[in-house]
Structures are given as C-alpha cells and as structure tokens.
Amino acid sequence: MPGKKISAEKKKKLKTLVKLMNKQNERLFPPFPPLIDMLNLVLDDSQLDFLLLMGTRPFTHDEAASKCALPTDDFERIFLNLCEKGFILMRRTEDGAEQYVLNAILVGWIEAQVPYLRGRPEEKEFAQKFYGEYITYMKKFAGPALRKLQNTVMRKVAKPHQSVGIVEDSVRRGKRTLLKVNQPLSREDSKIYPTRTINELIEEYGNKNQIAQLPCMCRHSYKLLDEPCRFDIPENGGCLIFGPISESYVKHGHAHYISKEEAFEVIREVRDKGAIHSVFHERDDTDLPEVGICNCCWDCCGLLRSYNYGANTLTYDCYFSAYIRDDSQCTGCGQCEKYCPTTAARIVDGKVTIHEKRCIGCGQCVHQCPGDNVLELKSNVRTVFLPILSENEIRIHA
Numbered sequence: 001m002p003g004k005k006i007s008a009e010k011k012k013k014l015k016t017l018v019k020l021m022n023k024q025n026e027r028l029f030p031p032f033p034p035l036i037d038m039l040n041l042v043l044d045d046s047q048l049d050f051l052l053l054m055g056t057r058p059f060t061h062d063e064a065a066s067k068c069a070l071p072t073d074d075f076e077r078i079f080l081n082l083c084e085k086g087f088i089l090m091r092r093t094e095d096g097a098e099q100y101v102l103n104a105i106l107v108g109w110i111e112a113q114v115p116y117l118r119g120r121p122e123e124k125e126f127a128q129k130f131y132g133e134y135i136t137y138m139k140k141f142a143g144p145a146l147r148k149l150q151n152t153v154m155r156k157v158a159k160p161h162q163s164v165g166i167v168e169d170s171v172r173r174g175k176r177t178l179l180k181v182n183q184p185l186s187r188e189d190s191k192i193y194p195t196r197t198i199n200e201l202i203e204e205y206g207n208k209n210q211i212a213q214l215p216c217m218c219r220h221s222y223k224l225l226d227e228p229c230r231f232d233i234p235e236n237g238g239c240l241i242f243g244p245i246s247e248s249y250v251k252h253g254h255a256h257y258i259s260k261e262e263a264f265e266v267i268r269e270v271r272d273k274g275a276i277h278s279v280f281h282e283r284d285d286t287d288l289p290e291v292g293i294c295n296c297c298w299d300c301c302g303l304l305r306s307y308n309y310g311a312n313t314l315t316y317d318c319y320f321s322a323y324i325r326d327d328s329q330c331t332g333c334g335q336c337e338k339y340c341p342t343t344a345a346r347i348v349d350g351k352v353t354i355h356e357k358r359c360i361g362c363g364q365c366v367h368q369c370p371g372d373n374v375l376e377l378k379s380n381v382r383t384v385f386l387p388i389l390s391e392n393e394i395r396i397h398a
Contacts, residue, residue: 006040013048014039018105023056025104027161027284034133035105041122041129042085042113050078051087051102058091058101083252086112090248106302107280107292111239112254114217127221131302136398139311142388147310151387154313160383161284162303163317165198165277165293167267170320170363170377198267198277201290205242206260212246213266214239214255219300231297231339237270241292270295274339276362278303278316286317298341299396307342307386310394314342314386320361321380327351329371336365336375342386343393360384 006014017039018031029035043051054064065075082088089103103109110130117123141150205211216238219229240263241249249255258266267277274297282288298304307314322345324330330352336345337352344358345365352365352374366375 021105025284029105032137034129038129058099085116115254124224127224131221135306135311147388155385158315160286160315160317162278162280163286164360165279168197168199202260202263210243211263212241212250212255213258218302230299231274233270233273237266239294245291276341304341309396310389316360316384318361318384320377321359322354322365325376326373330374335368339364339368
C-alpha cells in the first residue's frame with residue numbers, strides 16, 4: 001500500500017521525535033527520509049503529539065493522563081496503543097510501581113513494532129522502509145571518497161554498542177562438543193572468561209524466570225521482502241530478552257517467557273545453523289548490564305547484513321580471537337568462510353586464513369570447521385572496529 005503523505009508540520013514533529021528517541025540510547029539513527037516514513041506510517045497526529053508532550057523523562061500512567069488533559073477514553077486508547085507499538089516502554093520502580101518512558105529506536109521501538117504489525121496492512125511497507133530503503137539510503141554515504149572519510153573518522157570516535165557473546169564449549173580445544181536437546185550447556189572443565197558467557201546469562205535469568213523470546217524481526221521482515229535467510233535459521237530462534245525489561249515486551253504481546261532449558265535449545269539450534277550471539281546492554285552501552293541476545297547470521301541481522309552490504313561500520317566489544325592451530329589439517333572446505341560474519345575467515349590457496357583485525361571472536365569458524373584441531377579461540381579482550389567494506393569485498397548486493 002502507498003505510504004501516507006506527510007505535511008511539512010508533521011515532518012518537523014517526526015524529526016523532533018527521532019531526536020528524543022535517540023537520547024534514550026547511545027546508538028543514534030539519523031532522521032533519513034525512510035525512517036520518517038516509517039514513523040509516519042504507524043503514528044497518527046494525536047499519538048505523535050502525546051509522545052512529544054511527554055518527552056524523555058519517566059512518567060506514571062496517572063501523570064501522563066493529567067498532563068495530556070484528554071477525555072479518559074481517548075487517553076486510554078492512545079496510551080495503550082503506543083505501548084503495543086513499542087513507543088512507550090514500561091519499567092518498574094524499586095517499590096514495584098509501573099513507570100513508563102519513551103523507547104529508543106533500536107534496540108527498543110522497532111523490536112516491538114515489527115511483531116505488532118504482523119498481519120496488518122502496513123507490515124510489508126514498514127519492512128521495505130527499514131530493511132530496504134533505510135539501509136540503501138545509508139549506502140549513499142559509502143562511495144569511495146566518503147567511505148574512506150567515514151572509516152577514518154569512525155575508527156577514532158565509534159563506541160561499541162554491543163558485545164560478542166560466546167558459548168563456553170566454543171573455546172575448548174579439540175573436537176567440538178555436541179549440545180544435547182533440552183539440556184543445559186555443560187560447564188565442566190570451563191574456566192572463568194573475561195565476560196559472562198551465554199551459559200551464565202541463561203542460568204542467571206532463567207533461575208529468575210526472566211527470559212523472554214522475541215520472534216526474529218529481521219528474518220521475518222526479509223522473508224516478507226522475498227529474501228529468506230540463506231542459512232535457513234527459523235524465525236522462532238529470535239532475540240532473548242533478560243531481566244526486568246522483559247516484562248514490558250511480554251505484557252504488550254511482543255514476546256513470551258521461556259524456561260532456561262528452552263533458551264539453551266534456542267541457542268543450540270541457531271548456533272548450529274550459523275548465528276552469532278550479539279549481546280545488547282542497557283542504553284546500548286557495553287559498560288551497563290546485559291538486557292538481551294540477538295541470535296542472527298550475517299545474512300539476516302540488520303546490523304551485520306548492512307555491514308556485508310557495504311553500508312556502514314560496526315564496532316564490538318570482543319573477548320576472543322580465532323587462531324589457526326594446525327593448517328596442515330585444513331581441507332579448504334570453506335565452512336569457516338561461509339559462516340564468518342565479518343569476512344575475517346577466508347580460504348586462500350586452499351587453506352584457511354584469519355584477518356585478525358576483522359575477527360570478533362564469535363566462534364562460528366571453530367564451531368563449523370569439520371576438523372578437530374584446525375582452529376581455536378583464545379582470550380583477547382579488545383574493541384573491534386569494522387570499516388565499511390569496499391565494493392569488491394561486499395557479500396550482499398542490492
């Protein structure tokens with residue numbers, strides 16, 4: 001369906017809303033035309049005015065009702081719909097009371113908006129605007145001259161907004177450990193690593209019954225655009241949300257709670273198919289506690305796909321690096337190259353090579369290698385900056 005026309009006044013308000021939402025996270029999204037179109041598609045004037053009125057400060061339901069001065073029925077309709085669409089995030093205060101706040105664009109609003117739109121007329125157009133037009137628009141700034149400038153500047157100023165999660169058996173030497181269905185990942189013979197592993201996160205929040213699962217918004221959206229995951233990772237192997245923040249996404253129908261055993265099974269299935277585990281933190285600040293795990297491959301993940309399309313830089317906090325242990329056992333099968341999300345693992349002259357500066361230590365090359373001792377992960381705490389790829393390096397084409 002054709003997008004709704006935007007008046008000059010509403011466009012100005014929508015750009016103001018983008019600025020406010022960008023204040024809620026460290027990750028910033030420029031108000032490119034496709035993003036303005038996305039917001040216009042799902043917000044009517046009364047909802048937009050409500051969000052601008054409330055701003056970025058936390059508020060209670062009663063405070064919002066009082067400040068808006070709308071008839072009760074109108075207020076309740078607007079308030080509930082904005083929660084359902086993910087523009088408003090519910091959190092609890094220390095005494096357990098509900099408190100609300102304007103959500104960030106990503107991670108935040110989009111994770112809720114996509115499941116809300118399922119089956120609705122605007123669903124496909126929303127996917128096209130974000131996963132098609134917005135990423136394509138970004139590439140306008142990635143031509144040869146601008147790419148060099150961006151890579152130079154961003155290398156100096158870019159902050160990591162996510163860290164790379166690791167499954168404990170990824171760093172063991174020798175033959176890969178097969179994970180049993182519905183069984184926690186074994187922690188025998190493990191050591192303490194520089195960051196909490198996926199195992200530890202699932203154990204902690206699973207014991208608190210605070211793990212919620214979102215269907216993968218990226219895989220679902222690309223499927224709508226007739227670009228299904230080339231690794232065939234299922235939509236239900238989506239993001240895991242941890243801690244108190246999960247309540248808001250469950251309450252408003254975006255996610256559902258799962259047990260820690262179910263969470264381990266999700267990790268096992270998507271990992272075997274090629275997903276890496278990007279760990280997201282409060283406010284997209286890696287110095288703050290973890291709030292979720294994105295389980296996506298480089299073909300589906302909105303961030304990694306746009307990187308492999310040559311549209312943007314990426315920066316990760318990383319804790320391991322892949323190393324070649326014995327290349328004499330490498331058969332050149334190409335599994336490492338196929339699954340590596342950042343083009344760090346390549347087959348050159350029939351043997352594996354590792355581009356150390358592009359390795360984020362996700363462990364996919366080790367996990368997918370059919371050999372027992374070709375590759376290994378070693379502790380290597382660092383921040384990895386991934387530059388915009390040149391045209392001859394990109395793996396995804398328009």
